[in-house]
């Protein structure tokens with residue numbers, strides 16, 4: 001069954017909420033690779049931060065993707081590691097935090113460490129806007145994800161380096177943040193969360209707006225992964241799409257100012273040059289055009305495929 005996962009790339013419009021305030025730890029496959037010493041890990045993780053010494057830092061603790069916001073739980077549960085990472089970054093940079101204005105809890109928690117800006121989750125898609133909200137002088141600002149600050153803290157404390165992902169979907173006992181290591185597979189997580197093979201139809205790595213399908217559950221979860229959806233029919237009520245009704249919603253929502261439906265048509269007509277002329281390669285794969293489309297068209301997924309062919 002697991003090798004026959006549904007190949008449709010359409011993600012899901014369903015929004016999820018966490019119902020577990022603790023981090024769940026999964027067991028990974030045994031690690032046979034050579035162990036790096038804590039000192040080596042510390043040096044390799046510190047290096048990118050050291051390179052930005054003297055810049056202003058904006059530490060981001062939110063995502064525009066509705067199913068990837070496990071940050072509140074992680075900040076509470078990995079306080080010691082966060083404080084250690086912050087100590088290091090504050091020795092290198094001036095620091096401010098940015099969170100979603102919908103998330104009051106994390107905002108209160110981070111106030112103990114510095115100024116906290118609350119923005120619309122959509123601001124995550126506009127780096128310049130995000131920076132200008134925090135600092136008047138926009139030059140030399142670097143944005144960090146707070147999860148990387150926690151990893152840095154873990155390295156400095158000589159602890160295991162964890163990746164955190166939020167897991168949802170009716171095929172597992174999910175709605176929680178889980179901690180994985182570099183060898184954890186999609187199957188490890190599925191089994192650890194009492195996954196039900198008979199109802200699983202689709203696995204998506206990433207956000208509910210722009211994630212990508214996973215076809216091999218035995219593959220290792222990438223370290224940059226932030227979320228996994230183990231979906232059933234219940235989560236994906238309809239894969240049926242209709243003809244475009246020219247409502248322009250996709251145009252209005254596109255953060256890059258593109259014409260998504262036009263780009264999809266150009267790809268289908270194999271007009272590569274026109275696709276580029278209309279800015280197809282500037283698409284940032286946010287998935288919002290598909291999310292808002294009342295005709296359930298796979299616009300973002302088609303553009304993503306189109307870019308690979310250019």
Ligand code: SF4
Pocket residue numbers: 253254255256257258259260282283284285286287288289290299300303
């Ligand atoms: S996926 Fe691409 S085309 Fe669609 S809204 Fe996002 S940037 Fe625009």
Ligand code: SF4
Pocket residue numbers: 243244245246247248249250251261289292293294295296297299
């Ligand atoms: S949102 Fe969907 S239905 Fe509306 S114009 Fe775009 S493609 Fe057509």
